[in-house]
Amino acid sequence: MSLESWQSRFEHWLHQSWPQDDKAHDVAHLKRVWYTARRIMRDTDANPLVVLTACYFHDVVNLPKNHPERHLASSKAAVETRRILQHEFPDFPTALYDAVAHAVQAHSFSAGITPQTLEAKIVQDADRLESLGAIGLARVFYTSGALGRPLFDSSDPLGKERELDDSRWTLDHFQKKLFTLPDTMQTPEGKRLAQHNSHFLVTFVAKLCAELQGDLCQLDESVLRDFTPRALKY
Structure with a gap:
């Protein structure tokens, strides 16, 4: 399946199933992060499906900035991303679960998790560029x-x-x-x-x-x- 098809499916699911009132972390934000990540990813060996998926689900659990567990949001998002892929996208390659989950977990500034893979580094950079x-x-x-x-x-x-x-x-x-x-x-x-x-x-x-x-x-x-x-x- 093409990246464009995965992107379309992810966006459709998010619009239908992801209630999100925070307009700084809405589907438009996820889409911008992906476009920035795609630019950063050029001429690299990064797995584009891992990057795409992490970009679209990195905020699937998004706690307010002043929430006492804000630093745990990305870890919760990583767990939820696995669940969503398993139940909503059963044809998604299971071999990529760990890489996607790590990229989701490591994206957060407040979590302070060092990205260990190229894909996680790209997603983290792309998300942080949304703050500039x-x-x-x-x-x-x-x-x-x-x-x-x-x-x-x-x-x-x-x-x-x-x-x-x-x-x-x-x-x-x-x-x-x-x-x-x-x-x-x-x-x-x-x-x-x-x-x-x-x-x-x-x-x-x-x-x-x-x-x-x-x-x-x-x-x-x-x-x-x-x-x-x-x-x-x-």
């Missing part, structure tokens, strides 16, 4: 809005005189996680894309900080100076 660039910017504010978090601490937006806390302030998440993502990428193409898209986020923060100081036309040069080297060190 324009899509990442939209998703972080969507998620924070859903959680009721304020945008930033107006008196100290960059947390220079306080401890960073992204469970309280949305902008803190850029320093706590997003600006660190290029250092975590597992593949050369993933790193290259992360460099480019994290630069976009640094520029956004520089523009935001300038506006908070009353300058609507420039960028805050101190933000570019302090954060661009971190985001573009490769």
Whole structure:
């Protein structure tokens, strides 16, 4: 069966059987992760069916960012993915179960699991790239809005005189996680894309900080100076 046929079947099942109110982790997100993974996978020996399947089921168990078991979500998703493949897609090759499950389990940032296979590295990179660039910017504010978090601490937006806390302030998440993502990428193409898209986020923060100081036309040069080297060190 072709990859396109598997993709169509997976999407049909998800639309019919996967109730998901989190629009930052919906079927459109899964599809984008697959397209990014497909780009990263070019000219590699990765098994495309493993990558495709892990991309489409990596969030099949998706706990809210503030859930106490958030770090266990990807392990639960790996177990659920096996169950779904066994019962809903009995013609899926059983020999690929372990590889798919590992890629699903290792994708999560909060789980802190090191990917051991090329397929898992590709899926992890592709999913993390969804947190960068324009899509990442939209998703972080969507998620924070859903959680009721304020945008930033107006008196100290960059947390220079306080401890960073992204469970309280949305902008803190850029320093706590997003600006660190290029250092975590597992593949050369993933790193290259992360460099480019994290630069976009640094520029956004520089523009935001300038506006908070009353300058609507420039960028805050101190933000570019302090954060661009971190985001573009490769």
